[in-house]
Amino acid sequence: xxxxxxxxxxxxxxxxxxxxxxxxxxxxxxxxxxxxxxxxxxxxxxxxxxxxxxxxxxxxxxxxxxxxxxxxxxxxxxxxxxxxxxxxxxxxxxxxxxxxxxxxxxxxxxxxxxxxxxxxxxxxxxxxxxxxxxxxxxxxxxxxxxxxxxxxxxxxxxxxxxxxxxxxxxxxxxxxxxxxxxxxxxxxxxxxxxxxxxxxxxxxxxxxxxxxxxxxxxxxxxxxxxxxxxxxxxxxxxxxxxxxxxxxxxxxxxxxxxxxxxxxx
Amino acid sequence: xxxxxxxxxxxxxxxxxxxxxxxxxxxxxxxxxxxxxxxxxxxxxxxxxxxxxxxxxxxxxxxxxxxxxxxxxxxxxxxxxxxxxxxxxxxxxxxxxxxxxxxxxxxxxxxxxxxxxxxxxxxxxxxxxxxxxxxxxxxxxxxxxxxxxxxxxxxxxxxxxxxxxxxxxxxxxxxxxxxxxxxxxxxxxxxxxxxxxxxxxxxxxxxxxxxxxxxxxxxxxxxxxxxxxxxxxxxxxxxxxxxxxxxxxxxxxxxxxxxxxxxxxxxxxxxxxxxxxxxxxxxxxxxxxxxxxxxxxxxxxxxxxxxxxxxxxxxxxxxxxxxxxxxxxxxxxxxxxxxxxxxxxxxxxxxxxxxxxxxxxxxxxxxxxxxxxxxxxxxxxxxxxxxxxxxxxxxxxxxxxxxxxxxxxxxxxxxxxxxxxxxxxxxxxxxxxxxxxxxxxxxxxxxxxxxxxxxxxxxxxxxxxxxxxxxxxxxxxxxxxxxxxxxxxxxxxxxxxxxxxxxxxxxxxxxxxxxxxxxxxxxxxxxxxxxxxxxxxxxxxxxx
Numbered sequence: 089x090x091x092x093x094x095x096x097x098x099x100x101x102x103x104x105x106x107x108x109x110x111x112x113x114x115x116x117x118x119x120x121x122x123x124x125x126x127x128x129x130x131x132x133x134x135x136x137x138x139x140x141x142x143x144x145x146x147x148x149x150x151x152x153x154x155x156x157x158x159x160x161x162x163x164x165x166x167x168x169x170x171x172x173x174x175x176x177x178x179x180x181x182x183x184x185x186x187x188x189x190x191x192x193x194x195x196x197x198x199x200x201x202x203x204x205x206x207x208x209x210x211x212x213x214x215x216x217x218x219x220x221x222x223x224x225x226x227x228x229x230x231x232x233x234x235x236x237x238x239x240x241x242x243x244x245x246x247x248x249x250x251x252x253x254x255x256x257x258x259x260x261x262x263x264x265x266x267x268x269x270x271x272x273x274x275x276x277x278x279x280x281x282x283x284x285x286x287x288x289x290x291x292x293x294x295x296x297x298x299x300x301x302x303x304x305x306x307x308x309x310x311x312x313x314x315x316x317x318x319x320x321x322x323x324x325x326x327x328x329x330x331x332x333x334x335x336x337x338x339x340x341x342x343x344x345x346x347x348x349x350x351x352x353x
Numbered sequence: 354x355x356x357x358x359x360x361x362x363x364x365x366x367x368x369x370x371x372x373x374x375x376x377x378x379x380x381x382x383x384x385x386x387x388x389x390x391x392x393x394x395x396x397x398x399x400x401x402x403x404x405x406x407x408x409x410x411x412x413x414x415x416x417x418x419x420x421x422x423x424x425x426x427x428x429x430x431x432x433x434x435x436x437x438x439x440x441x442x443x444x445x446x447x448x449x450x451x452x453x454x455x456x457x458x459x460x461x462x463x464x465x466x467x468x469x470x471x472x473x474x475x476x477x478x479x480x481x482x483x484x485x486x487x488x489x490x491x492x493x494x495x496x497x498x499x500x501x502x503x504x505x506x507x508x509x510x511x512x513x514x515x516x517x518x519x520x521x522x523x524x525x526x527x528x529x530x531x532x533x534x535x536x537x538x539x540x541x542x543x544x545x546x547x548x549x550x551x552x553x554x555x556x557x558x559x560x561x562x563x564x565x566x567x568x569x570x571x572x573x574x575x576x577x578x579x580x581x582x583x584x585x586x587x588x589x590x591x592x593x594x595x596x597x598x599x600x601x602x603x604x605x606x607x608x609x610x611x612x613x614x615x616x617x618x619x620x621x622x623x624x625x626x627x628x629x630x631x632x633x634x635x636x637x638x639x640x641x642x643x644x645x646x647x648x649x650x651x652x653x654x655x656x657x658x659x660x661x662x663x664x665x666x667x668x669x670x671x672x673x674x675x676x677x678x679x680x681x682x683x684x685x686x687x688x689x690x691x692x693x694x695x696x697x698x699x700x701x702x703x704x705x706x707x708x709x710x711x712x713x714x715x716x717x718x719x720x721x722x723x724x725x726x727x728x729x730x731x732x733x734x735x736x737x738x739x740x741x742x743x744x745x746x747x748x749x750x751x752x753x754x755x756x757x758x759x760x761x762x763x764x765x766x767x768x769x770x771x772x773x774x775x776x777x778x779x780x781x782x783x784x785x786x787x788x789x790x791x792x793x794x795x796x797x798x799x800x801x802x803x804x805x806x807x808x809x810x811x812x813x814x815x816x817x818x819x820x821x822x823x824x825x826x827x828x829x830x831x832x833x834x835x836x837x838x839x840x841x842x843x844x845x846x847x848x849x850x851x852x853x854x855x856x857x858x859x860x861x862x863x864x865x866x867x868x869x870x871x872x873x874x875x876x877x878x879x880x881x882x883x884x885x886x887x888x889x890x891x892x893x894x895x896x897x
Contacts, residue, residue, distance in 0.1 A: 096757075096759060098759045098760065127743075129740065129742060129743050129744070129745065129746075130740070130741055132594075132740045134590075137751070142760070144750075145759050145760050148746055149746060150740035150741075150745075150746055150747045150748065151747075151748045151749070151750075151758075152589075152590065152620075152749045152750075153748070153749065153750035153751055153758075153760070154586070154616070154751060155612060155613065158582065158583075158586040158613065161578070161582075161583045161584075161586035161587045161590060162586050162589055162590035162593065163590055164578075164587050164590060165548075165550070165586065165587035165588060165590025165591035165593070165594070165596075165598065166590040166591065166593060166594035166740070167590075167594075168548055168574055168576065168587070168590075168591055168596070169547060169548065169590075169591045169594040169596030169598075170595065170596075170739075170740070170741055172741060173594060173740055173741060190579050190580060190582075190583070191579065191582075191583050191586075193579075194578065194579040194583065353576055
């Protein structure tokens with residue numbers, strides 16, 4: 089511990105037991121561990137709008153509390169001015185897979201050197217429970233009492249095809265594992281994407297299910313430099329199945345080095 | 354001595370280039386030139402024309418009638434027959450079948466020159482007609498990439514064409530020949546631009562192209578993101594990190610940016626948006642002009658927040674006001690809109706351009722105590738610090754916030770922050786209040802008859818004003834609106850005629866808002882600029 093003070097005086101207003109606490113803790117630990125090599129003033133965090141967005145109020149780092157879906161572009165702009173900045177975007181599944189999907193795809197396509205951490209609770213929760221792009225078709229939300237008339241998208245597969253050079257999935261219920269993923273993502277030179285399965289205790293509590301069905305890629309002999317293997321692993325779970333035989337891989341699907349956007353501009 | 358030349362042909366055969374080459378030669382021998390480029394939204398075919406108007410006195414507006422018409426095809430003859438005067442000299446391509454009256458010079462433009470290089474053929478023909486020495490043409494042509502090929506074509510047409518009259522070198526007007534777009538680009542650079550971020554949209558794109566072509570020379574970055582929403586958010590990110598960032602777009606793109614315009618207002622992030630109006634609403638008439646985004650630019654974005662809108666009316670004003678826009682954005686930490694329109698953006702003017710880098714330092718954090726991004730201050734402006742600064746935690750936000758930048762929903766804190774932003778609005782208002790340059794006057798400045806206008810109509814109002822005895826008046830800033838100074842300039846007027854390009858009369862509505870009641874109006878909205886003949890005809894019909 090380097091003793092950096094990452095707390096602010098802001099009152100935390102997440103629901104007790106919210107999956108966001110796991111992401112906050114994992115990130116704080118990652119920053120503490122990285123602070124010996126990265127000056128604390130060089131960190132910039134940004135967020136979109138939703139429960140996840142509040143995280144920037146709770147962390148005593150430079151921050152840009154953006155609007156719905158746009159946080160990654162703010163970070164890309166910063167990096168083009170000052171490439172010493174270590175940029176981490178906290179975004180939501182409704183935020184970046186719906187409102188800001190084009191921005192996510194292009195951040196990956198460009199290989200902008202920043203980290204996107206998606207708080208994927210598969211529900212619009214701050215607006216009291218509507219379906220998002222990763223909600224299963226049996227998600228009975230307030231706007232779709234019978235469930236959405238469409239199937240969820242697979243963001244991991246999407247990011248692989250968009251050209252992201254670091255693609256991972258984490259689970260907010262496994263903080264030590266998530267911390268390592270965040271550290272690896274921040275250290276990765278290029279666009280890093282982590283879809284974090286983040287249960288919403290109020291509108292979509294998936295804690296028990298994820299605990300039972302998640303397995304770690306690094307323990308399964310997965311080679312993250314093999315793109316085809318990454319695609320195969322990404323297709324293992326489609327964000328729809330909630331069956332007993334489902335297997336949900338977490339960890340790094342894919343990692344490769346390519347020139348970054350900032351280097352090429 | 355004044356002449357005008359129309360060059361007409363298809364897109365892709367050097368019509369615009371011919372207009373610009375001729376203009377550059379004329380400027381180099383002392384003439385004032387105004388060049389209007391008219392082109393439809395297509396890449397090949399169709400009908401383009403350029404109208405080059407030149408004089409030994411200053412010219413700032415387009416005219417319809419031409420003394421010389423170059424027609425590369427039959428369509429050009431049909432389109433411009435009405436623009437001929439008695440005695441107009443026609444240069445026709447050999448294959449043209451349409452008949453015209455008067456002097457005709459037939460030349461093998463299309464047979465002897467391909468594509469854009471026809472511009473050199475047209476130049477050769479015209480310079481010969483004007484008895485302008487060949488060398489004057491060559492010194493302009495030598496800046497072209499494939500000079501040798503162009504020289505050959507130019508000389509061939511110079512040799513085979515005919516002399517008509519002598520256009521002599523004049524003392525008089527010396528200036529740079531440049532477009533509004535180039536003015537905007539150079540103004541931005543001299544205002545300290547670090548990065549230009551834009552998505553293509555006519556008629557704003559020439560700024561993007563110009564800066565992209567010269568980015569190394571200027572030491573700036575130029576990027577083209579996925580859409581206007583991505584663009585404006587990158588602008589804000591760049592500014593948050595301490596870089597002077599700017600974007601450019603037209604109405605539809607600006608519409609997409611408005612959500613983030615409000616974010617710029619709330620987060621107090623300096624940003625500059627160049628808004629080049631086109632024929633609207635919606636996709637409208639993309640390559641033509643209008644002034645119907647005026648009220649949109651003033652009121653776009655949800656919520657109350659201060660902004661500044663500057664409105665250049667020619668290339669030099671584009672330079673000066675864009676350079677100032679960057680400084681204003683950083684001085685007051687607000688979004689600044691440079692509101693132009695196609696006939697300023699893509700027309701070329703002859704004006705003295707003395708470039709000078711003017712980059713004022715914004716109000717910066719002194720490094721003492723705890724840094725608060727939104728520190729409550731008397732003038733409403735909080736000192737800036739940027740991420741990467743030791744000892745400062747810089748928290749910018751879209752939510753209502755306290756001084757640190759932490760979200761608040763407490764009524765007292767909300768009011769305190771809203772009051773801070775309103776005090777900033779007042780600081781901006783005062784900054785402009787005493788300045789004399791917020792309003793321009795021209796034409797017959799002693800007249801009691803007023804032409805009240807803004808933006809691209811300035812040149813035509815000044816010229817007609819001088820000829821018919823009207824005083825031309827225009828605001829150079831639309832927000833804060835210099836209402837008091839305008840009132841002073843029109844005090845005691847017998848008539849006040851509003852001249853604008855909007856069917857609904859947006860400028861007049863704005864004037865009404867500040868208690869200025871015009872007595873007459875000239876509204877043009879065929880999306881073409883106001884040609885001198887248009888305003889002359891309108892006012893002559895009113896003459897008592």
